[in-house]
Amino acid sequence: MQVSSQSQSQHRELVAFRTADQDFSVDIMSVREIRMWSHATKLPNAPEYVCGVINLRGAVVPIIDLSARLGSGDTPTSDRNVIIIIGIGSKTVGILVEAVFDILSVPQSEIQPPPDLGGEKGVAAIDGLIPRDDGMIRIVNLGRVVPIADSLVN
Amino acid sequence: MTIRVLAIDDSRTMRDMLYRALMGAGFEVELAEDGEAGLSCMEVFTPDIVVTDLNMPNLNGLQYVEAVRGMANWRGLPILILTTESAAELKAEARRVGATGWIVKPFDEEKLVTAIRRLAA
Amino acid sequence: MSDSDLLQTFFQECEDLLTLMDEGLRELQKGDAPDETINSVFRSVHSIKGGAGAFNLSDLVKFSHRFETLLDELRSHRLVLNDRIVGTLLTSGDYLADLVEDASKGRAVDEERMERHLANFDEFLGEENDDQDTIVTFQPVSLDIGSHQKGQNREVLIVLRPYKSLLFAGHEPLLLIRGLQEMGLVEATVSTELLPHFDALDLEEVYLSWRIKLQTDEPLDDIWAYFEFVKEDCDLEITDFSEPDLEADPSVDLDLNAFFQSQGATLEIEENETLETPKKESDPGAESRTGPDAASPPGKMVKTIRVDLSRVDNLVNAVGELVIQQATLSQALKTIRVPAGSEVAQGLDDLNQLSRELQERVMSIRAQQIRPLFQRMFRIVREACAATGKKAVLETDGDTTEVDTAVIERLADPLTHMLRNAVDHGIESPETRIASGKPDSGTVRLSAEHRSGRVVITVRDDGAGINRAKVKQIAETKGLIQTDSELSDAEIDALLFLPGFSTATDVSNLSGRGVGMDVVRNEIQSLGGRISISSQPGSGTQMTISLPLTLAVMDGMVVEVAGQTLVIPISAIIETLRPADEEYSRIGPGQTVLSVRGTYLPVLDLGECLGFGAGGDVVIIVESDGELPVALRVDEIYDQRHVVIKSLEQNYEQIPGVAAATVFGDGRVALILDPTGLIERQLTTRGTSAPQPQQEEAAIAGV
Numbered sequence: 001m002q003v004s005s006q007s008q009s010q011h012r013e014l015v016a017f018r019t020a021d022q023d024f025s026v027d028i029m030s031v032r033e034i035r036m037w038s039h040a041t042k043l044p045n046a047p048e049y050v051c052g053v054i055n056l057r058g059a060v061v062p063i064i065d066l067s068a069r070l071g072s073g074d075t076p077t078s079d080r081n082v083i084i085i086i087g088i089g090s091k092t093v094g095i096l097v098e099a100v101f102d103i104l105s106v107p108q109s110e111i112q113p114p115p116d117l118g119g120e121k122g123v124a125a126i127d128g129l130i131p132r133d134d135g136m137i138r139i140v141n142l143g144r145v146v147p148i149a150d151s152l153v154n
Numbered sequence: 155m156t157i158r159v160l161a162i163d164d165s166r167t168m169r170d171m172l173y174r175a176l177m178g179a180g181f182e183v184e185l186a187e188d189g190e191a192g193l194s195c196m197e198v199f200t201p202d203i204v205v206t207d208l209n210m211p212n213l214n215g216l217q218y219v220e221a222v223r224g225m226a227n228w229r230g231l232p233i234l235i236l237t238t239e240s241a242a243e244l245k246a247e248a249r250r251v252g253a254t255g256w257i258v259k260p261f262d263e264e265k266l267v268t269a270i271r272r273l274a275a
Numbered sequence: 276m277s278d279s280d281l282l283q284t285f286f287q288e289c290e291d292l293l294t295l296m297d298e299g300l301r302e303l304q305k306g307d308a309p310d311e312t313i314n315s316v317f318r319s320v321h322s323i324k325g326g327a328g329a330f331n332l333s334d335l336v337k338f339s340h341r342f343e344t345l346l347d348e349l350r351s352h353r354l355v356l357n358d359r360i361v362g363t364l365l366t367s368g369d370y371l372a373d374l375v376e377d378a379s380k381g382r383a384v385d386e387e388r389m390e391r392h393l394a395n396f397d398e399f400l401g402e403e404n405d406d407q408d409t410i411v412t413f414q415p416v417s418l419d420i421g422s423h424q425k426g427q428n429r430e431v432l433i434v435l436r437p438y439k440s441l442l443f444a445g446h447e448p449l450l451l452i453r454g455l456q457e458m459g460l461v462e463a464t465v466s467t468e469l470l471p472h473f474d475a476l477d478l479e480e481v482y483l484s485w486r487i488k489l490q491t492d493e494p495l496d497d498i499w500a501y502f503e504f505v506k507e508d509c510d511l512e513i514t515d516f517s518e519p520d521l522e523a524d525p526s527v528d529l530d531l532n533a534f535f536q537s538q539g540a541t542l543e544i545e546e547n548e549t550l551e552t553p554k555k556e557s558d559p560g561a562e563s564r565t566g567p568d569a570a571s572p573p574g575k576m577v578k579t580i581r582v583d584l585s586r587v588d589n590l591v592n593a594v595g596e597l598v599i600q601q602a603t604l605s606q607a608l609k610t611i612r613v614p615a616g617s618e619v620a621q622g623l624d625d626l627n628q629l630s631r632e633l634q635e636r637v638m639s640i641r642a643q644q645i646r647p648l649f650q651r652m653f654r655i656v657r658e659a660c661a662a663t664g665k666k667a668v669l670e671t672d673g674d675t676t677e678v679d680t681a682v683i684e685r686l687a688d689p690l691t692h693m694l695r696n697a698v699d700h701g702i703e704s705p706e707t708r709i710a711s712g713k714p715d716s717g718t719v720r721l722s723a724e725h726r727s728g729r730v731v732i733t734v735r736d737d738g739a740g741i742n743r744a745k746v747k748q749i750a751e752t753k754g755l756i757q758t759d760s761e762l763s764d765a766e767i768d769a770l771l772f773l774p775g776f777s778t779a780t781d782v783s784n785l786s787g788r789g790v791g792m793d794v795v796r797n798e799i800q801s802l803g804g805r806i807s808i809s810s811q812p813g814s815g816t817q818m819t820i821s822l823p824l825t826l827a828v829m830d831g832m833v834v835e836v837a838g839q840t841l842v843i844p845i846s847a848i849i850e851t852l853r854p855a856d857e858e859y860s861r862i863g864p865g866q867t868v869l870s871v872r873g874t875y876l877p878v879l880d881l882g883e884c885l886g887f888g889a890g891g892d893v894v895i896i897v898e899s900d901g902e903l904p905v906a907l908r909v910d911e912i913y914d915q916r917h918v919v920i921k922s923l924e925q926n927y928e929q930i931p932g933v934a935a936a937t938v939f940g941d942g943r944v945a946l947i948l949d950p951t952g953l954i955e956r957q958l959t960t961r962g963t964s965a966p967q968p969q970q971e972e973a974a975i976a977g978v
Contacts, residue, residue: 029616036478038226041944042839043930044885053927053936055227055944060936062927082478090627091926101473165322167285171329174281197938198636203445209318223443232445238325254445255504260328272454273446 019097020067037081063094160201189213203274223252232273317346436484441508459491646674659698672722701738741810833913837882
């Protein structure tokens, strides 16, 4: 099934958000909804970056603290924190961030590839950069960030 | 997507009538006999809208609405009160706890169906 | 369901309601007048009225309405019960029953008698005022000062500025505006001028407003009526911009008309407008409402119906097909690499989710307790004993474990065979047993439980265990294995599952039938399950069947541990205690035991095992795979509940020690523990200072 059409390859639609003092964005098509922070039930012996699970209309959905996941420490607790519910493969996962601030439509040509990390063991969580006057917006690779990505995501 | 309706009433006759009317309108219907049963029903059947009576044992209509409004994950669920009562204080109370609207019994099938279609996506 | 069916149902229900009412009235007569009794009588009469209204049984409505009013006064304590009132209630109750009977037989009502009974209420309620209690809908009545009748097309401007409370009450502006299309042509423009920057956005506040132009020939009253539910939760202006047709209605007072038009409003008179519109608090959707009275339904049963099992079977089959098709589709699409996030991928996810959900739901229709199946096994064991001359007793456990009906049926044969085997090959002859110091009668234990998301059924006997030497020899003789091959104990045990294996030298009335363990295994595998065997020479043999859990409910004990609420499956709990400090003894670093009736049980702090913090003083003793039960320390035990099992693996992954999750009535998620799994894991990682967090992938680098 050929999916590439002129218009599709020309722009990327993204939801931009801020957390850990940096700007990020994710593909808008993977965003299911955006919710206020709500209490998450802790999971035993879970990695630091897993806040717990919440009840989303009957389904149990894990919440990942993006800041912690990227090694920038836990997101400070605040009522204004936001959970971005994303669909990844067959799973629904929530990402905890500080604030959503924009919806972008960025021409493919503007997006720069992520810097080469050389021989580091680390796997890049970012698969693109959007330069802006006041910094850059990192495009997050959800498959890398969410621990249990489905194989449907290439 | 078919609209899923949860209908709560302690009268068997009422439940039968609601079932017939709502199924006839092409909705998916689940029934419960009081507020408490309604709440447990919601754990397995996710309604798009709830129609509930006021006077019921265990958990009455107002208490049910209050309980649902207190649950973050059911935010925005439309709840219609179905009642014979027309007292103003009751309506104010219903509004205060967050009921979406009310239909008076004996209910006009068409009105109920229209109201449901208007309120539920 | 025809109308006459419904009427039948109604009269049947009336019978029940009248009986209830009667009981209540008798209580009141005795002098017992607790609120609940009055409420119950009220509800009965109220329900009769409601139904009567639906069927237009006006006499019944009229009387029950008045009756209900008296009861209402009583239940809200505006009237206090006394002998006279009780007297009236009793006669009214009797008359109500008569009226119901008249209605059911289609008999005309004696007007005089009705009047007399109605008059009885006057003493307490005053004269009946007809308008007060008529059933009306709350509708604004607009003063007709020239707003036109239907038929004249006009342009109406509606300005809608919703408050937060509109959304809180479950209204959706989009649907509200869309619905207007029923009345005519709609053109809506949204205003985002109040929308602040994302940073300052309060996600629960409404910053949008709409100007809606509606081309319609509906009268303004109807448009106002359309918004009746939301009027108080928004700023609403409805203005008619058409020119008043003065020629057509010369009686219109021009000045008044112009005055109102310039105000951009329609005058309306609302009925009984005595209520104050309460100011909405800043956060009506308070999140932490966890009051036990409102929030925890004890799994009350919903209305049940009888259905032909064959219909359910067909449904299950159809759903099974659906799931297979969906999986096939999913596979096929993987090969053409659908881009993530595309509609197809999204649709596929949703489909996956839906079919899984559907399967769960449909399966739970057929779930039933395994008890009847277990009951049948007692006879099997008795017969086996008689046929082999052995002595053995069957004990069962976990009878209430719920399993899908179809699965139960197909378990009958395998279980029968396993039990026969246990008696025939497992249990020794009475003489042999006595010689080895065992009681002459053996015990076969049959148990079932939900564990770690599966149904686990075990058959355990206290016989001689597997004679491994003999088994190996037989296998060699039959050419199933190479002579002199090195095999571990477990491998030898597993030889029993090979086709063609049977201890043919031991032909008895039972095993002569030629059904081998391989047939049993095939059957179990065809159910999607696994079977394993373990044995200890001299002590006995255990066969364990593990089947997928296709059900959605379970009985659990709600507990608190280090501030977290968890559910422990009832089937795993032996007992609960509150020991005093002195009853614990430390026997090593990080190892504590608890003395329970002379036995020392290992103690595990559940809070620490789960990484939540230290547990408390309440102890729950649970079964473990090991020799002894284990004592788990928790903070508090709450109540026992029927919980709905939600998958954790669906969106996350399997966590050792955690079977699944559940959602309580108040929306909170709670984990369902797998005690045996937890204990096993804990005891094997003992020696390390802290429980190991799950293995992390290579650290990812942010930029």
